[in-house]
Amino acid sequence: xxxxxxxxxxxxxxxxxxxxxxxxxxxxxxxxxxxxxxxxxxxxxxxxxxxxxxxxxxxxxxxxxxxxxxxxxxxxxxxxxxxxxxxxxxxxxxxxxxxxxxxxxxxxxxxxxxxxxxxxxxxxxxxxxxxxxxxxxxxxxxxxxxxxxxxxxxxxxxxxxxxxxxxxxxxxxxxxxxxxxxxxxxxxxxxxxxxxxxxxxxxxxxxxxxxxxxx
Ligand SMILES: Nc1ncnc2c1ncn2[C@@H]1O[C@H](COP(=O)(O)OP(=O)(O)OP(=O)(O)O)[C@@H](O)[C@H]1O
Numbered sequence: 001x002x003x004x005x006x007x008x009x010x011x012x013x014x015x016x017x018x019x020x021x022x023x024x025x026x027x028x029x030x031x032x033x034x035x036x037x038x039x040x041x042x043x044x045x046x047x048x049x050x051x052x053x054x055x056x057x058x059x060x061x062x063x064x065x066x067x068x069x070x071x072x073x074x075x076x077x078x079x080x081x082x083x084x085x086x087x088x089x090x091x092x093x094x095x096x097x098x099x100x101x102x103x104x105x106x107x108x109x110x111x112x113x114x115x116x117x118x119x120x121x122x123x124x125x126x127x128x129x130x131x132x133x134x135x136x137x138x139x140x141x142x143x144x145x146x147x148x149x150x151x152x153x154x155x156x157x158x159x160x161x162x163x164x165x166x167x168x169x170x171x172x173x174x175x176x177x178x179x180x181x182x183x184x185x186x187x188x189x190x191x192x193x194x195x196x197x198x199x200x201x202x203x204x205x206x207x208x209x210x211x212x213x214x215x
Contacts, residue, residue: 002027002065002144008057010043013049017043018200030170030177032187032207036199041180042072044197046150056117067140070133072149080122084113084132087121093135107135111165129159131165143167144176151183163190184212
């Protein structure tokens with residue numbers, strides 16, 4: 001088990017977002033975190049990343065977990081001056097050793113960005129930007145990665161490309177993936193497990209068995 005969540009409760013003022021959540025994630029799992037708008041998916045992620053304290057309950061990651069995080073899509077100013085490569089290198093030391101440059105080369109290659117590494121981030125497409133965020137997170141060599149709505153606002157081919165890369169990380173590197181999305185068909189195609197957050201509770205299972213309950 002890589003994550004054990006126990007009786008996790010979150011309230012903002014007196015409003016309960018979720019109550020007594022209990023679930024586990026296994027090492028190497030690929031889980032879609034699904035649920036309607038406002039169900040608390042981002043709040044749950046922020047708690048797990050230590051950015052927000054829960055009202056009650058607890059969670060524990062395996063002691064060997066190294067987390068990577070790709071935040072919700074943010075617009076980058078078209079005038080943003082850094083190249084894709086320099087943007088990725090922001091997650092590194094000021095003095096860039098040969099080894100660090102090689103690691104950047106490797107992540108550019110793995111994320112299909114080598115040929116456009118000198119394109120400015122401001123000019124990059126949505127999919128290229130998301131792959132740059134992912135490459136930046138991968139420089140830390142995480143063994144678990146959390147992606148919040150990484151494919152929202154991407155065109156269909158960019159979605160597929162990003163998902164194929166995430167699948168590659170899972171298959172080739174055994175990366176555990178937690179992927180927040182509204183896109184059930186995409187999740188069914190690429191993910192293996194699901195968590196469904198709604199009305200303050202969570203359901204878990206195999207993605208093949210997931211049926212959205214509209215209520
Ligand atoms: N800091 C905060 N203070 C008060 N309320 C908040 C705060 N952060 C989130 N909320 C509320 O908590 C609820 C859950 O929000 P959250 O963003 O976690 O949902 P979500 O499932 O990620 O939604 P979406 O799919 O639209 O991104 C929302 O009603 C939101 O307004």
